[in-house]
Amino acid sequence: MDEDRLSVTFAALADPTRRAILARLSEGEATVKELSAPFAMSGPAISKHLRVLEQAGLISRGREAQWRPCRLEPGPLRDVAAFAERYRRFWDESYARLDAYLQFVQDDIEEPRDE
Template sequence: MASDHLSLTLAALADPTRRAMLARLAQGEATVTELAAPFALSLPTVSKHLKVLQHAGLVTQGRKAQWRPCRLAAAPLREVAAWMEDYRQFWDESFDRLDDYLHDLQSQGKEQPQ
């Protein structure tokens, strides 16, 4: 069943249609119909995709008359980033001591070096 939230998020992101919907929402709110427009998919199908995204917390839906404007809620991506961080050394070529240093700098309240 894989119902931990990270799994939910990754599963939601694993579908290209859903990623495209997120890309659209990154540019601002959109109604379900607007979101559906670029796809050759029925509205119920789009609605279902939306539900998956909402369930993962990646989208929130408001209410404006009969429209349900959707908004990106990217917080779950933090979870993904946190998970990936453990593997950083395996994929980030520039992961080295300076990298650590920069990350320390970063987290300790940024003043500009140099």
């Protein structure tokens, strides 16, 4: 996984409109008109968001007669998941230490130590 590619993917995912577009495309292909329906923005603004997603490799646009469907491309999202997975052990260990500490505090409250 190329780190620069990952940066491009994260930059594309940073915008809530683009994330909403990806969420819609996770349900299946859609036209630009269908993708723009929930947003109060101009066609050129939606097209700009689609261009950013396409340049990041997150979507592709096809051509079927006069219909130009957009579709989700899973590769870059797999790269993001792989990146985040590297930190799972850290999170799991941190939560385990927190659980142990909370249990210690709870036990101490229930049975105070004699000093």
